Amino acid sequence: MLLADTLTRTYRNGTTALKGVSAEFHPGGITAIVGGSGCGKSTLLRLLGGLDQPDEGRVVFDGHPITEPHPDIGIVFQEPRLMPWLTNAGNVEFGLSGLPKAVRRERASAALRRVRLEEVGDRWPKELSGGQAQRVAIARALVAEPLVLLLDEPFSALDSFTRSDLHAHLLDLWRESRMTLILVTHDLDEALTLADRVLVMKPRPGQIAASYDIDLDRPRRRSHPAFDALRDEIAGIIRTTATINGLAA
Numbered sequence: 352m353l354l355a356d357t358l359t360r361t362y363r364n365g366t367t368a369l370k371g372v373s374a375e376f377h378p379g380g381i382t383a384i385v386g387g388s389g390c391g392k393s394t395l396l397r398l399l400g401g402l403d404q405p406d407e408g409r410v411v412f413d414g415h416p417i418t419e420p421h422p423d424i425g426i427v428f429q430e431p432r433l434m435p436w437l438t439n440a441g442n443v444e445f446g447l448s449g450l451p452k453a454v455r456r457e458r459a460s461a462a463l464r465r466v467r468l469e470e471v472g473d474r475w476p477k478e479l480s481g482g483q484a485q486r487v488a489i490a491r492a493l494v495a496e497p498l499v500l501l502l503d504e505p506f507s508a509l510d511s512f513t514r515s516d517l518h519a520h521l522l523d524l525w526r527e528s529r530m531t532l533i534l535v536t537h538d539l540d541e542a543l544t545l546a547d548r549v550l551v552m553k554p555r556p557g558q559i560a561a562s563y564d565i566d567l568d569r570p571r572r573r574s575h576p577a578f579d580a581l582r583d584e585i586a587g588i589i590r591t592t593a594t595i596n597g598l599a600a
């Protein structure tokens with residue numbers, strides 16, 4: 352289990368991006384973290400991934416404190432961040448330093464197969480569509496076979512058709528692997544389509560304002576009456592916390 356234990360993070364400019372944030376992420380769960388811009392979602396994800404350290408509190412993964420990136424915890428960002436001087440397969444292999452070349456190559460093509468892109472391995476990132484590039488980035492995160500995948504608004508730069516395609520795709524990957532998924536998004540439809548739990552954050556300082564267990568049937572249908580009701584309720588929390596803090600600031 353991945354555990355955020357009373358995390359506080361204040362940046363050098365004095366911004367307290369997170370204050371006393373605690374959450375448990377159980378194996379195989381899909382948690383969406385939602386909230387307006389600046390409420391600390393990315394900061395929380397970076398701490399969970401060991402890319403940054405909290406000033407107070409700690410991140411614990413299966414009993415071990417996380418103080419640096421961990422091979423069992425993969426991360427995907429909003430932009431694919433592929434290196435243009437490496438082939439697509441080379442970018443995926445990059446997630447596997449320290450193994451023999453032949454092993455890296457084999458595992459990279461297996462990861463590209465999992466995102467249904469084995470045919471682009473020998474080509475270059477600039478030849479990919481936005482959706483394909485993001486799938487290669489997901490393959491790069493998957494190649495180390497992480498138990499936890501952290502995703503920071505991974506689909507928000509994509510058009511809505513590609514986005515729903517990748518939603519289905521991510522759920523397929525999850526069904527195959529039962530990874531723990533933690534998905535930051537500002538898209539409430541995305542959160543309610545994918546997640547079994549939604550954590551709603553509020554800004555200044557970043558804290559968890561509410562948590563919802565989502566037990567709607569899959570595949571999720573937007574037409575389900577509970578879907579709209581939940582979305583309106585969560586949107587209301589985000590709107591209210593933003594306004595109150597905005598007026599107080």
Ligand SMILES: Nc1ncnc2c1ncn2[C@@H]1O[C@H](COP(=O)(O)OP(=O)(O)O)[C@@H](O)[C@H]1O
Pocket residue numbers: 362363364366367368386387388389390391392393394395557
């Ligand atoms: N490196 C940084 N230095 C200073 N302030 C930062 C830094 N990164 C984020 N912040 C501030 O911390 C707060 C939370 O940011 P962030 O975690 O990126 O929020 P979100 O991902 O929800 O938009 C914001 O007020 C943001 O401006």
Ligand SMILES: [Mg+2]
Pocket residue numbers: 392393394
């Ligand atoms: Mg962010």
